[in-house]
Amino acid sequence: MKSKEEEKPGFWNGMTESPLFRFPITVYYEDTDITGVVYHANYLKYCERARSEILGAERLHQIYQKENLSFLVYRAEIDFRRGAVLGDRLEVQTQPNLTSPYRIQFLQNILRPSDQQFLVKAVIELVCIRQEKPVPVPDWIQEYLPTSD
Numbered sequence: 001m002k003s004k005e006e007e008k009p010g011f012w013n014g015m016t017e018s019p020l021f022r023f024p025i026t027v028y029y030e031d032t033d034i035t036g037v038v039y040h041a042n043y044l045k046y047c048e049r050a051r052s053e054i055l056g057a058e059r060l061h062q063i064y065q066k067e068n069l070s071f072l073v074y075r076a077e078i079d080f081r082r083g084a085v086l087g088d089r090l091e092v093q094t095q096p097n098l099t100s101p102y103r104i105q106f107l108q109n110i111l112r113p114s115d116q117q118f119l120v121k122a123v124i125e126l127v128c129i130r131q132e133k134p135v136p137v138p139d140w141i142q143e144y145l146p147t148s149d
Helices: 040-055 057-067
Strands: 021-026 069-080 089-100 103-112 117-130
Touching: 021 040, 040 057, 040 069, 040 089, 040 103, 040 117, 057 069
Parallel strands: none
Antiparallel strands: 021 089, 069 117, 089 103, 103 117
16 A cells, blocks of 8 residues: 555655655845845745745646636735845745645745754745636645645
8 A cells, every 4th residue: 555655646746744845945136135135025936936836837837727727825924034145045845734625825934954044934825716716626636735723
């Protein structure tokens, strides 16, 4: 009998059984403001990239094209603790949870692994929609997500 990890579809792109997904980011000049610190809105972009990589950008596009399903941000909270600077190598850690049949919550932390600094904490909740109306998250996604109690 296969473990849940062995059965996990390939599109989960490296998530472990925890499930915790780790996505590397390098801070470039374009990411910073005049002081050389990452501009605050870019942390949301980093979180979006990490979430997109869990299923894969191509897979998300296929889901939309074939099933007319997409995910919209329903709620976003972000706490800034420290700033990243030009050249930093960061890691976005993402843990998804099913909060309802219609919504997935992503707990996301952005860290600087070189000195173990915790920079940003974000909670992003997405709702699954079809033709601008909420619909349940597909079963093939739900079965691999822990639920929030």
